[in-house]
Amino acid sequence: MDTYPFERLITVEGAADRDAAEALVNRVFGPGRYIKTAERLRENNAPIDGLSFVMRQITRGKAREQGLTGSVRLWPIKVYDPEHEPLGELAFLGPIAVDPDHQNHGIGRALIEVAIRAAFARGVTGILLVGTPAYFEKFGFVRAEGLTLPGPVDYRRLMIRYNDAYTGEPLTGAVDK
Numbered sequence: 001m002d003t004y005p006f007e008r009l010i011t012v013e014g015a016a017d018r019d020a021a022e023a024l025v026n027r028v029f030g031p032g033r034y035i036k037t038a039e040r041l042r043e044n045n046a047p048i049d050g051l052s053f054v055m056r057q058i059t060r061g062k063a064r065e066q067g068l069t070g071s072v073r074l075w076p077i078k079v080y081d082p083e084h085e086p087l088g089e090l091a092f093l094g095p096i097a098v099d100p101d102h103q104n105h106g107i108g109r110a111l112i113e114v115a116i117r118a119a120f121a122r123g124v125t126g127i128l129l130v131g132t133p134a135y136f137e138k139f140g141f142v143r144a145e146g147l148t149l150p151g152p153v154d155y156r157r158l159m160i161r162y163n164d165a166y167t168g169e170p171l172t173g174a175v176d177k
């Protein structure tokens with residue numbers, strides 16, 4: 001799918017977008033998002049500067065307020081050995097949320113592709129996420145073997161994509177902030 005027309009509407013999330021992005025994520029996921037293990041990696045953490053993106057709504061005329069139809073964020077995480085010594089750094093992708101009225105039109109794909117490109121251009125070693133394999137396999141994510149999260153998770157849904165420029169071994173250990 002050619003996502004270029006969408007990518008022109010994607011920008012780095014600015015301070016002025018923050019509330020709208022939060023509202024969108026809450027609308028898509030509901031209050032249950034805060035009990036997920038993934039949230040343990042986000043609480044008391046801050047997204048990586050410049051690696052959160054929003055998709056702007058296409059508006060016609062002046063009547064409609066400009067809103068957001070999609071949001072994705074990347075967070076700094078580390079992989080630790082059993083002595084809690086850091087072994088390496090990764091980025092945790094999530095949440096990725098597309099407004100229910102605008103799903104299945106390629107917005108999610110465009111946001112993920114932009115986020116991956118930007119992260120890898122910055123030298124991020126790899127991107128980890130918890131998501132539906134059938135969706136994320138399309139972006140080169142594979143099951144993350146040998147990594148554990150700080151809470152219960154369906155490990156079939158823990159996926160990773162390493163930067164092509166990363167020549168090291170896949171990281172194994174405990175993932176935390």
Ligand SMILES: CC(C)(COP(=O)(O)OP(=O)(O)OC[C@H]1O[C@@H](n2cnc3c(N)ncnc32)[C@H](O)[C@@H]1OP(=O)(O)O)[C@@H](O)C(=O)NCCC(=O)NCCS
Pocket residue numbers: 028096097098099102103104105106107108109110130131132134135
């Ligand atoms: C998942 C989500 C981000 C995808 O974004 P989107 O803009 O709707 O999807 P896209 O248009 O990029 O991709 C659509 C394709 O993905 C597929 N797809 C969408 N959601 C999927 C899912 N959960 N599992 C498998 N495939 C999925 C569609 O069937 C479609 O397939 P096709 O290209 O072969 O026709 C979006 O639907 C969303 O926010 N959903 C609710 C929240 C959520 O589930 N977030 C992700 C956690 S895994």
